[in-house]
Amino acid sequence: MTGLSPRERLLRALRGEEVDRPPVICPGGMMNAAIVEVMDDTGSALPAAHHRADLMGRLALDVEAETGFENFGLPFCMSIEAEALGSEIDYGSRECEPKILREAFPSVGKTALPPAGAIARNVRAGAVLESLSALSRSRPDIPAIGCITGPVSAAASLVEPVSFLKELRRDREGAHRFISQVTEELVRWAALMAENGASVITIADPTATGEILGPALFEEYTLHYVNVLAQAIHDLGLPVIVHICGDLRIVKRYLPRLRGDALSVDAMVNLAGLKEEYSDLVTMGNLSTYLLHSGSNATIRSGAEALLRRGIDIIAPACGLSTATPLEHLRVFTETIRKR
Numbered sequence: 001m002t003g004l005s006p007r008e009r010l011l012r013a014l015r016g017e018e019v020d021r022p023p024v025i026c027p028g029g030m031m032n033a034a035i036v037e038v039m040d041d042t043g044s045a046l047p048a049a050h051h052r053a054d055l056m057g058r059l060a061l062d063v064e065a066e067t068g069f070e071n072f073g074l075p076f077c078m079s080i081e082a083e084a085l086g087s088e089i090d091y092g093s094r095e096c097e098p099k100i101l102r103e104a105f106p107s108v109g110k111t112a113l114p115p116a117g118a119i120a121r122n123v124r125a126g127a128v129l130e131s132l133s134a135l136s137r138s139r140p141d142i143p144a145i146g147c148i149t150g151p152v153s154a155a156a157s158l159v160e161p162v163s164f165l166k167e168l169r170r171d172r173e174g175a176h177r178f179i180s181q182v183t184e185e186l187v188r189w190a191a192l193m194a195e196n197g198a199s200v201i202t203i204a205d206p207t208a209t210g211e212i213l214g215p216a217l218f219e220e221y222t223l224h225y226v227n228v229l230a231q232a233i234h235d236l237g238l239p240v241i242v243h244i245c246g247d248l249r250i251v252k253r254y255l256p257r258l259r260g261d262a263l264s265v266d267a268m269v270n271l272a273g274l275k276e277e278y279s280d281l282v283t284m285g286n287l288s289t290y291l292l293h294s295g296s297n298a299t300i301r302s303g304a305e306a307l308l309r310r311g312i313d314i315i316a317p318a319c320g321l322s323t324a325t326p327l328e329h330l331r332v333f334t335e336t337i338r339k340r
Contacts, residue, residue, distance in 0.1 A: 014241070024316065032073065062136075079157070080119065129195075151225035203243070222316055271312050
């Protein structure tokens with residue numbers, strides 16, 4: 001099979017269909033490939049590109065062209081949902097991604113989200129939508145991936161985190177009520193991305209790990225609300241990639257119940273073992289971002305070749321990249337896959 005466009009290759013891989021080789025992607029959001037060296041080479045830079053659609057689209061084009069990753073991934077951070085729903089954000093710099101300065105609420109029992117559609121009214125969200133639309137129209141051969149912060153992580157970005165994690169146990173009614181409200185906003189956000197040309201939606205939920213929550217709360221919160229969001233995205237006609245951070249062994253039995261079309265995992269997870277145990281699972285990942293930052297070209301090439309040998313369906317960094325990752329390292333990674 002030859003002649004597949006990057007978009008068709010990714011969509012076929014997500015459906016579990018035959019492809020000529022695995023796609024190699026970096027979906028954006030938490031897994032953002034807008035490294036400093038790309039910005040220095042091209043002149044398109046953050047943090048200005050977080051706010052302006054023209055700069056955001058240009059940077060997405062530059063990342064795709066310079067790194068060899070076969071997608072456009074927007075936004076370049078995980079703070080848009082939090083900002084739109086009330087938290088205070090530091091927009092960062094070229095070297096540092098945006099971060100939350102102050103959460104909007106002290107506890108799940110003292111929350112008051114803005115009126116429905118708050119994300120749609122956010123300036124940065126508007127820039128994302130305009131960029132997705134322009135990129136998908138100008139380069140329909142490249143998949144435009146819209147990145148959404150998962151329900152538990154989005155909720156945790158709005159409530160003081162220590163209180164939030166305690167209240168998942170102590171105030172289950174309040175926690176469910178609040179996360180459900182946040183999920184409704186995320187569904188609206190996903191619908192806007194779909195309307196504006198996204199080919200795929202990625203849900204990244206780094207707070208919602210088995211290591212942080214434990215198996216029972218993972219099932220009660222992560223599994224439930226990620227599935228609500230994933231099903232809503234499927235209803236829009238788009239496939240879903242779900243990224244869960246950390247060691248998944250203590251929650252492994254729940255993974256087949258996730259409604260994503262592919263599961264993206266961290267570097268310590270044995271993806272080949274997961275594929276062997278759950279034959280229907282479409283796997284994505286998981287080259288170490290530490291290796292991509294600090295390894296040699298030879299070790300990066302070896303790691304990429306190992307993922308190919310193990311039959312990983314979609315090849316990608318294992319988690320969020322350092323903005324100081326050398327561009328040469330990303331090119332070695334992507335070229336190893338693309339020249340298969």
